[in-house]
Amino acid sequence: MEWLTILVVIVLLAVSAFFSASETALTGASRGNMLRLSKQGNREAAIIFDLVADRERLIGAMLLGNNIANIGASALATGILTSWFGSVGVLYATAVMTVLVVIFAEVLPKTIAINAPDRFALLVARPLRFTVTVFGPLLAVIQAVVRVLMRLIGVKVGANQPLLSPIERLRGAVDLLHSEGKVEKMDRDMFGGLLDLRELQVSDVMIHRTEMVTINADLPPEELVREVLASEYTRIPLWREKPENIVGVLHAKDLLRAIRASEGETSHIDVSTIMLPPWFVPDIRPVSEQLKAFRRRKTHFALVVDEYGEVEGIVTLEDILEEIVGDIADEQDVVVAGVRAQPDGSVVVDGSVPIRDLNRAMDWNLPDEEATTVAGLVIHEARSIPERGQSFTFHGFRFRVLRRERNRITALRIVPVPRETEIDEKRPKRAGTAL
Numbered sequence: 001m002e003w004l005t006i007l008v009v010i011v012l013l014a015v016s017a018f019f020s021a022s023e024t025a026l027t028g029a030s031r032g033n034m035l036r037l038s039k040q041g042n043r044e045a046a047i048i049f050d051l052v053a054d055r056e057r058l059i060g061a062m063l064l065g066n067n068i069a070n071i072g073a074s075a076l077a078t079g080i081l082t083s084w085f086g087s088v089g090v091l092y093a094t095a096v097m098t099v100l101v102v103i104f105a106e107v108l109p110k111t112i113a114i115n116a117p118d119r120f121a122l123l124v125a126r127p128l129r130f131t132v133t134v135f136g137p138l139l140a141v142i143q144a145v146v147r148v149l150m151r152l153i154g155v156k157v158g159a160n161q162p163l164l165s166p167i168e169r170l171r172g173a174v175d176l177l178h179s180e181g182k183v184e185k186m187d188r189d190m191f192g193g194l195l196d197l198r199e200l201q202v203s204d205v206m207i208h209r210t211e212m213v214t215i216n217a218d219l220p221p222e223e224l225v226r227e228v229l230a231s232e233y234t235r236i237p238l239w240r241e242k243p244e245n246i247v248g249v250l251h252a253k254d255l256l257r258a259i260r261a262s263e264g265e266t267s268h269i270d271v272s273t274i275m276l277p278p279w280f281v282p283d284i285r286p287v288s289e290q291l292k293a294f295r296r297r298k299t300h301f302a303l304v305v306d307e308y309g310e311v312e313g314i315v316t317l318e319d320i321l322e323e324i325v326g327d328i329a330d331e332q333d334v335v336v337a338g339v340r341a342q343p344d345g346s347v348v349v350d351g352s353v354p355i356r357d358l359n360r361a362m363d364w365n366l367p368d369e370e371a372t373t374v375a376g377l378v379i380h381e382a383r384s385i386p387e388r389g390q391s392f393t394f395h396g397f398r399f400r401v402l403r404r405e406r407n408r409i410t411a412l413r414i415v416p417v418p419r420e421t422e423i424d425e426k427r428p429k430r431a432g433t434a435l
Contacts, residue, residue: 002083005076012073013105019066021109022124023059026052028117037122044125051128060139061132070101167195189360193324196356202290203283204356204372205323206304206313211352214239217247221269228255235301237314238275244311246303248275280305283312291320323356345416348402351375351409364416366395375409385409393417 031052037045051058074097081089081096113120132139150156174191177183215227217238228236234252239245254274262268281290281302294300300317338353339361349358355368355377371377378401379385381394385407391400396416403411 002080005080009073009076009080012069012076013100016066016069016073016101016105017109018124018127019062019069020106021113021120022128023062023066024110025113025117025120025124026058026062026128028114029121030118033118034121042122044122047125047129048121051125051132056143057139058128058132060142061128061135064135064139064142065131070105073097073101171195185363190324193360196323197288197291197320198286200287200323201283202281202285202287202304202315203312204354204368205287205319206283206315207319208313208352209311212237212314214243214246215250216240217271217275220267221271222266224271225255225259225266225269228252237278237303238271246278246311248272249278249301249303250275278303280309280311281315282307287320287323290315291317294320342413347414349374349412349414351378351412364397366397374412374414378409378412 026048029048029052031049034045034049034052038049074093077097078090078093081093083089085092171192174183174188178185178188213231213233214237215224217224217240219227228250229252236250236252237246238248238250240247248271250271254276255269258269258274259266279297279299279302281293281304283304283306285293290302294302294317302315304312304315306312338350339358340348341362342348347362351374353374354372355366355374358364358374359366359368366374366377368377371380378392378399382390382392386392386401386404386409388401388404391398393399396418398415398417400413400415401409401411402413403409
């Protein structure tokens with residue numbers, strides 16, 4: 001009879017180990033993976049996804065089964081050892097069962113489960129569903145009692161809010177996988193760029209008007225053709241009277257068709273008949289909406305205007321895609337030396353380089369909320385237009401102005417510095433000596 005009791009104790013310890021491992025596996029299992037597998041036809045994954053959806057009920061079932069098994073095994077072991085050694089058998093049972101429960105019913109199964117939570121969760125899916133079904137009525141009573149007790153101590157049920165938004169949690173997950181070497185930097189940057197589209201405005205990705213290539217529509221046809229063919233761009237804004245008065249957009253292909261139709265007589269070309277009407281978009285439009293607008297209109301070129309209707313720049317479909325995949329270079333692109341790493345660890349940067357591009361190239365985290373370009377960031381932090389040779393330290397970097405043309409900063413040298421240096425430099429200097 002005693003050997004049968006010992007066998008029951010062993011079985012109960014195995015049941016406790018099962019629930020301990022299942023709790024760890026289902027806690028660590030990815031709901032995303034389970035959803036993906038269930039869509040691929042995996043029935044166990046669908047069961048796990050449904051169970052995790054009611055996490056409170058699932059945890060209650062596993063804890064209930066685990067505690068019943070542990071208490072039952074301890075009670076039976078105490079009875080056996082008491083019959084063998086008398087009243088001192090209680091101490092022996094406590095010591096023996098503590099060791100057995102901790103090693104074989106807790107640490108060992110949980111360690112096994114945490115090494116492959118998704119796979120282990122799939123293995124225990126059907127037994128857990130059966131357990132939750134059997135314990136269903138009892139769990140309902142337990143949950144009701146727990147909710148009453150929580151109200152009595154002032155804890156609101158369902159009031160817990162996540163610290164981060166779902167998008168920020170996605171960023172954190174990708175950053176973690178990148179730090180573990182499971183996601184390459186390029187893939188991490190592409191995923192981050194995709195998530196950033198809703199936070200960016202057209203003004204953040206546009207080409208500023210100072211860098212636009214425009215042509216006077218009133219030029220003689222021969223000269224206008226030469227200007228278009230000399231440009232590396234296929235779409236060129238045309239203006240009349242003043243550069244800010246954009247009247248149309250000329251596509252190089254339309255111009256070539258007109259040249260062919262006129263049998264090479266460029267003097268017979270009337271630009272006003274082949275140019276396209278300009279499309280103006282506000283600078284505050286979200287980039288995600290502009291991407292949808294490009295797809296809807298089946299075009300990828302627009303002029304950006306401010307609240308007063310003044311042209312600020314241009315935005316293209318390529319500019320938006322580059323926010324996701326990085327710079328897209330083709331055989332017509334002009335190589336611009338915007339970011340140049342130096343042997344001494346510093347980086348020489350053109351003032352017009354966007355902060356987002358610099359962050360992506362150097363894996364930095366300079367803020368881009370108040371300024372779009374590196375020069376704009378320096379001016380914002382300095383609260384003035386710095387002179388050549390001036391240096392500033394902020395956000396963990398030292399910025400030194402190398403060149404300035406009129407009111408524009410054209411080149412800077414950036415050096416990462418320890419945070420302590422920035423703190424010391426920002427600390428106010430005392431005018432005298434304290435006694």
